[in-house]
Amino acid sequence: MIDFASALYLGMRHPAGALGTWDALTTGLPAALAAAPLARRVAADAASLQGTEAGMVGASTLHLAIDAFDRLGRTHALIADDALYPVMRWALERMMGRGVPVTWFRHGDAADLAHKLGRRAAARPPAVVTDATVGDGVPAPIERYVNAVRREAGLVLVDHSQVLGLTGERASSRSPWGQGGGGALRHAALTAPSTQPVLLLASWAKAFGAPLATLCGPAALINDIARDGPAQSHCSPASAVALLAALDALAINRRAGARLRLRLLHRLHRLHDGLRALARFAVPDLHVSGRWHPLQRLELASDERALALHAGLIARGMRTALLRQRGGGYALIVIARADHRVADIDALLDAIASLAPRLPAARGVARRITASTEIEHV
Structure with missing residues (x-):
C-alpha cells in the first residue's frame, strides 16, 4: 500500500541498526531529578538548531505543554489563538480547570491580538500561545506577536511541530522554506533570535521522525520549567531509543x-x-x-x-x-x-x-x- 497518511515529511525512519546500543530504555528517574546525558545533549543541540539559549526534552508535546503552562499560568496572563492545535488546547484546558483564565484571539489575527492586549488588565505580562502557521501553512505573524508583547515584558509560545525540520533561515522566492530546518523562529528572520522572548515547543515525530518533543527558549525560563514542571517531576522522560533517534535525525539533517x-x-x-x-x-x-x-x-x-x-x-x-x-x-x-x-x-x-x-453526484453549488x-x- 502506498502511504499518503504518514507525516514523516522528510522520510526519516531511524531503523534499529542506525541507532547504536543502549544500556536501558529509561533510567527510572524523573527528568527533574536527573536528566539523562543523552537528553541533555539533545536539548542543547535542539536549542542550537532553533536559535535559542536553552532547551529541554519531553516524552511528548502534551507533557511539555503541561509543564510550560503550569509555569506561565502562575506568572503571566494567557492569551491563545482560538484555532490552537488540540494538544495545546488540552493543556490550556487543564489550567482553565484550575481557575486560570485564558483569553482567546482570532486565528492568526495580529490586530485582534493587539486589541485583546489593550483591553486586558496589566497586572501580569502576557503570554501569547500560537501555532507556527495559519490557514494553508502560511507562517503566523510571529514578529508582530513578539513586538506586541515585548512592550509589556511578555512572551510568545509557538507550537511549531508542523514546520520544525522544514523551514529555516534565509527564506526567498527560490527557497520558500529557507535553510537548515530550524523552524519558526529562524524562519521569522527576527534579529538575534536567541534574545527573543519566545518559547518554541515542537514534536519531533513529523519531519524528524523521532517520538519525543522539545521546548526551547530563554535559559532562565527553561531551567525553571525543567526543574518544577509537573510532567518533569511525575512522568517518565523520553526513552533512550527516542533520544538516539533524535540525535540520528540531527545528523541526517546536517548531512x-x-x-x-x-x-x-x-x-x-x-x-x-x-x-x-x-x-x-x-x-x-x-x-x-x-x-x-x-x-x-x-x-x-x-x-x-x-x-x-x-x-x-x-x-x-x-x-x-x-x-x-x-x-x-x-x-x-x-x-x-x-x-x-x-x-x-x-x-x-x-x-x-x-x-x-x-x-x-455533487448536488448544487459545491x-x-x-x-x-x-x-x-x-
Missing part, C-alpha cells in the same frame, strides 16, 4: 537535510499541481489547500463524496487520512513525503481521476468545508 527538503518540495509541487488540474478538469468541486505545506487538505461538495473517495483510494492500495473538522464535515488529507517516488504521486492522481465519475480550526483523525 542531507537540504537535499531532502528540495526533494520534498518537488514531490509536493507535483502533487499540488496535479490536484489543481483535477479540480479544473475531473473533480470540479475539489478544493485544495495551499502549495507550501506537505499536508494537503482535499475538500469536496459533500461528506458522501469525501467518504467515497477515501474508500475508493484504500481499495486501490492508497492510504489517506480521513478527518473530521470542528463544525462538521469531512476532509481528506494527503501528505507528500520526501521518500515518495514520482510514480507514487502520479499513481494517486490517476486513481483520483478514475474514481471521479463513480463518486456520488459546499466548501471551512478551513479547519480543530482537526481530529477518525
Whole structure:
C-alpha cells in the first residue's frame, strides 16, 4: 500500500541498526531529578538548531505543554489563538480547570491580538500561545506577536511541530522554506533570535521522525520549567531509543537535510499541481489547500463524496487520512513525503481521476468545508 497518511515529511525512519546500543530504555528517574546525558545533549543541540539559549526534552508535546503552562499560568496572563492545535488546547484546558483564565484571539489575527492586549488588565505580562502557521501553512505573524508583547515584558509560545525540520533561515522566492530546518523562529528572520522572548515547543515525530518533543527558549525560563514542571517531576522522560533517534535525525539533517527538503518540495509541487488540474478538469468541486505545506487538505461538495473517495483510494492500495473538522464535515488529507517516488504521486492522481465519475453526484453549488480550526483523525 502506498502511504499518503504518514507525516514523516522528510522520510526519516531511524531503523534499529542506525541507532547504536543502549544500556536501558529509561533510567527510572524523573527528568527533574536527573536528566539523562543523552537528553541533555539533545536539548542543547535542539536549542542550537532553533536559535535559542536553552532547551529541554519531553516524552511528548502534551507533557511539555503541561509543564510550560503550569509555569506561565502562575506568572503571566494567557492569551491563545482560538484555532490552537488540540494538544495545546488540552493543556490550556487543564489550567482553565484550575481557575486560570485564558483569553482567546482570532486565528492568526495580529490586530485582534493587539486589541485583546489593550483591553486586558496589566497586572501580569502576557503570554501569547500560537501555532507556527495559519490557514494553508502560511507562517503566523510571529514578529508582530513578539513586538506586541515585548512592550509589556511578555512572551510568545509557538507550537511549531508542523514546520520544525522544514523551514529555516534565509527564506526567498527560490527557497520558500529557507535553510537548515530550524523552524519558526529562524524562519521569522527576527534579529538575534536567541534574545527573543519566545518559547518554541515542537514534536519531533513529523519531519524528524523521532517520538519525543522539545521546548526551547530563554535559559532562565527553561531551567525553571525543567526543574518544577509537573510532567518533569511525575512522568517518565523520553526513552533512550527516542533520544538516539533524535540525535540520528540531527545528523541526517546536517548531512542531507537540504537535499531532502528540495526533494520534498518537488514531490509536493507535483502533487499540488496535479490536484489543481483535477479540480479544473475531473473533480470540479475539489478544493485544495495551499502549495507550501506537505499536508494537503482535499475538500469536496459533500461528506458522501469525501467518504467515497477515501474508500475508493484504500481499495486501490492508497492510504489517506480521513478527518473530521470542528463544525462538521469531512476532509481528506494527503501528505507528500520526501521518500515518495514520482510514480507514487502520479499513481494517486490517476486513481483520483478514475474514481471521479463513480463518486456520488455533487448536488448544487459545491459546499466548501471551512478551513479547519480543530482537526481530529477518525
